[in-house]
Amino acid sequence: MYAGIDIGSRTIGFVVVSGGQVTYSSIADTGFEPLNTAKNLLTGKYNRIVATGYGRHAARSAFAHRVVTEIKAHAMGAVHIFPSARTILDIGGQDTKVILLNEHGAVIDFQMNDRCSAGTGKFLEVMAAALGYPGIEDFNAAALAGDNGIKISNMCTVFAESEAVSLLHRGIPREDIARALHASVVERTAGMLRRIGFNPPLVFTGGVANNGCIITLLEEKLGTEVLIPPDPQLVGALGAALAAQNDSAVG
Amino acid sequence: MNNYQEMWRTLGLNMEAHDQLLQVLPPTYHDVYLTQANRPQGMEYFDFVVNEIHGLRIQELQEHKKAGGKVIGAFCVFVPEEIVRAAGGICIGLCSGVEIGTAETEKVLPRNICPLIKSFMGFKLGKVCPYFESCDIVVGETTCDGKKKAFEILNDYIPVHVMETPHMKKNRDRRLWLEEVRDFARVVEKATGHTITADNLAKAVQEVNNKRRALQRLAELRKQDPAPISGKDSLLIEQIAMYDDVARFTAKVNALCDELEEKIKAGQGVFPRKTPRVIVTGTPMAIPNWKVPHIIESSGAVIVAEELCTGLRYFENEVAEDGQTKDGLLENLAARYLGINCAVFTPNTGRMDRLLQLVEDYHADGVIHCALSFCDPYAVEANRVEKTLKQHNIPLLKIETGYDQEDSGQLKTRVEAFIEMLG
Ligand code: SF4
Ligand code: SF4
Numbered sequence: 001m002y003a004g005i006d007i008g009s010r011t012i013g014f015v016v017v018s019g020g021q022v023t024y025s026s027i028a029d030t031g032f033e034p035l036n037t038a039k040n041l042l043t044g045k046y047n048r049i050v051a052t053g054y055g056r057h058a059a060r061s062a063f064a065h066r067v068v069t070e071i072k073a074h075a076m077g078a079v080h081i082f083p084s085a086r087t088i089l090d091i092g093g094q095d096t097k098v099i100l101l102n103e104h105g106a107v108i109d110f111q112m113n114d115r116c117s118a119g120t121g122k123f124l125e126v127m128a129a130a131l132g133y134p135g136i137e138d139f140n141a142a143a144l145a146g147d148n149g150i151k152i153s154n155m156c157t158v159f160a161e162s163e164a165v166s167l168l169h170r171g172i173p174r175e176d177i178a179r180a181l182h183a184s185v186v187e188r189t190a191g192m193l194r195r196i197g198f199n200p201p202l203v204f205t206g207g208v209a210n211n212g213c214i215i216t217l218l219e220e221k222l223g224t225e226v227l228i229p230p231d232p233q234l235v236g237a238l239g240a241a242l243a244a245q246n247d248s249a250v251g
Numbered sequence: 252m253n254n255y256q257e258m259w260r261t262l263g264l265n266m267e268a269h270d271q272l273l274q275v276l277p278p279t280y281h282d283v284y285l286t287q288a289n290r291p292q293g294m295e296y297f298d299f300v301v302n303e304i305h306g307l308r309i310q311e312l313q314e315h316k317k318a319g320g321k322v323i324g325a326f327c328v329f330v331p332e333e334i335v336r337a338a339g340g341i342c343i344g345l346c347s348g349v350e351i352g353t354a355e356t357e358k359v360l361p362r363n364i365c366p367l368i369k370s371f372m373g374f375k376l377g378k379v380c381p382y383f384e385s386c387d388i389v390v391g392e393t394t395c396d397g398k399k400k401a402f403e404i405l406n407d408y409i410p411v412h413v414m415e416t417p418h419m420k421k422n423r424d425r426r427l428w429l430e431e432v433r434d435f436a437r438v439v440e441k442a443t444g445h446t447i448t449a450d451n452l453a454k455a456v457q458e459v460n461n462k463r464r465a466l467q468r469l470a471e472l473r474k475q476d477p478a479p480i481s482g483k484d485s486l487l488i489e490q491i492a493m494y495d496d497v498a499r500f501t502a503k504v505n506a507l508c509d510e511l512e513e514k515i516k517a518g519q520g521v522f523p524r525k526t527p528r529v530i531v532t533g534t535p536m537a538i539p540n541w542k543v544p545h546i547i548e549s550s551g552a553v554i555v556a557e558e559l560c561t562g563l564r565y566f567e568n569e570v571a572e573d574g575q576t577k578d579g580l581l582e583n584l585a586a587r588y589l590g591i592n593c594a595v596f597t598p599n600t601g602r603m604d605r606l607l608q609l610v611e612d613y614h615a616d617g618v619i620h621c622a623l624s625f626c627d628p629y630a631v632e633a634n635r636v637e638k639t640l641k642q643h644n645i646p647l648l649k650i651e652t653g654y655d656q657e658d659s660g661q662l663k664t665r666v667e668a669f670i671e672m673l674g
Contacts, residue, residue, distance in 0.1 A: 054660060054664070067667075068671065069664050069667045069668040069671060070664065070668075071664070071668035071672075072671045095661075106672075107671070107672045110665075110668055110672075112661065112664070112665060
């Protein structure tokens with residue numbers, strides 16, 4: 001029994017593997033005390049625990065045996081699910097990463113967004129609230145139904161929010177604004193992918209990979225299919241669990 | 252510790268601000284330096300120097316001044332310290348590696364300018380640096396536009412002599428630079444009241460060369476695996492090289508090297524054998540800017556060389572000692588200094604060749620390019636570095652960061668991921 005825990009800014013994912021198979025998984029909101037939330041997720045006895053995510057070092061001092069970065073964890077997790085993966089796009093609560101793999105699934109390059117939340121899950125959440133959608137799912141569904149007519153020119157979360165609100169005041173249909181906001185995230189993401197020189201197959205992980213509108217727009221923009229794992233939010237934790245299992249295999 | 256309050260007051264320091272500065276330093280130093288495992292004994296001296304950074308050394312400068320000597324400050328490794336020494340002066344590298352007096356500084360400088368420039372202006376305006384306050388003149392250079400223009404403003408507060416450093420290495424640039432070196436000699440003669448002669452210049456050249464040789468010896472030892480000394484300690488020594496007493500510093504570095512040679516013979520090191528080895532390159536890291544090296548070495552890699560001005564660029568070339576006349580020696584000096592691979596040169600292919608050579612000589616697994624935010628020369632040149640390293644399949648991580656700590660978490664993730672990639 002090998003456990004992997006991914007302590008992100010928004011959610012904490014937990015995965016247990018045994019013999020290369022996932023035997024248990026769970027997910028929780030990070031909350032105000034990430035370490036406590038994390039500890040509560042550990043329900044059994046594990047031979048080894050590997051932590052990843054921004055809270056990995058805190059977990060290392062508290063209970064984990066080792067840490068790996070989100071980059072490595074996502075790479076290991078994604079390759080486990082899609083062995084042919086050559087590029088991984090991970091959009092989480094507060095950052096976006098692009099990871100390039102070689103034909104053996106090893107990381108050869110990566111990029112992370114800068115210090116702001118533009119283009120991340122947080123960005124979409126703020127916009128859903130600004131447009132008055134009760135939840136992120138309603139926002140996604142509306143965006144799928146919206147038209148492509150308009151463009152949001154600001155990438156900064158704060159300015160994009162006021163831009164969206166003023167469009168609303170000018171009587172632009174809400175769905176169209178929702179669509180434009182999704183398109184702006186895709187625009188930014190596609191730029192990052194192109195800058196690093198991505199290769200297909202492309203695997204999309206992290207919370208935003210549950211967003212059907214982003215997937216559709218991304219596939220259109222890149223002209224390639226985007227592979228989505230069954231639980232995109234748990235890929236990091238899966239990778240960490242696999243790292244724990246590998247540790248024992250070598251020593 | 253001695254009580255230096257009186258000395259600081261006489262120097263005109265802003266005591267309150269200075270206290271604040273001193274309060275940040277020791278804890279940082281403790282966390283970054285004193286917690287390292289298996290540190291060589293010889294580091295004791297350098298710890299002592301840092302501990303006394305505003306104490307003993309400043310006292311020495313004051314004694315020197317009382318005896319009629321002059322102190323000259325510099326911000327760049329282009330300023331030939333040999334000339335200052337020949338005329339009996341002391342040359343001090345002014346550090347500027349910490350954000351200070353930001354509000355004051357932003358009254359005279361734009362907000363979006365490199366932290367190094369902001370920092371030296373902040374040191375002066377805030378009156379917190381006893382080195383700065385000990386200087387009779389400071390020497391600027393025209394390496395980058397930001398500095399060039401900032402020196403005009405700095406001149407409102409302290410006399411600044413600016414050397415025109417060329418941006419190319421053609422023959423006419425060499426002639427220009429030689430003229431600048433000769434001018435500088437005249438400026439120093441006037442400031443100190445001492446004549447520079449073939450004899451005192453030859454002696455100064457030799458002394459400074461000895462310092463460079465000691466640093467080269469240290470650098471050479473770092474080719475070993477396991478690494479006998481950490482990159483952080485090496486950087487610290489290189490930073491201290493710019494302001495400590497030349498002869499004493501040289502002796503201490505050599506003593507440290509003796510110890511390291513013993514350790515190497517015994518197969519001992521500060522990191523386990525096969526620890527991933529990286530080379531750091533980019534904008535110089537002035538004391539106490541240890542952020543990136545600390546992140547690297549606490550993430551499971553060892554820094555084996557610094558292709559920086561606070562590193563190899565400072566000591567790798569020696570001045571030819573064969574000059575018989577004062578003019579001959581000045582020519583040798585000018586030639587040595589123009590060999591520096593600063594990113595303000597175009598083209599700067601020497602830096603690319605040097606990096607490739609270093610990766611090979613030091614058995615490095617990867618290179619981390621670190622440019623200060625808004626440092627155009629290095630941030631842009633990162634593209635050339637990337638191209639060169641890619642052609643040779645050498646992994647590279649590019650970082651741009653300032654003196655703030657806000658991005659530490661993200662930097663740590665990127666550096667760790669890079670090291671995982673090497674391992
Ligand atoms: S990088 Fe260039 S300008 Fe800066 S210290 Fe080095 S030589 Fe001088
Ligand atoms: S070369 Fe770069 S770091 Fe140095 S002063 Fe100019 S902009 Fe700043």
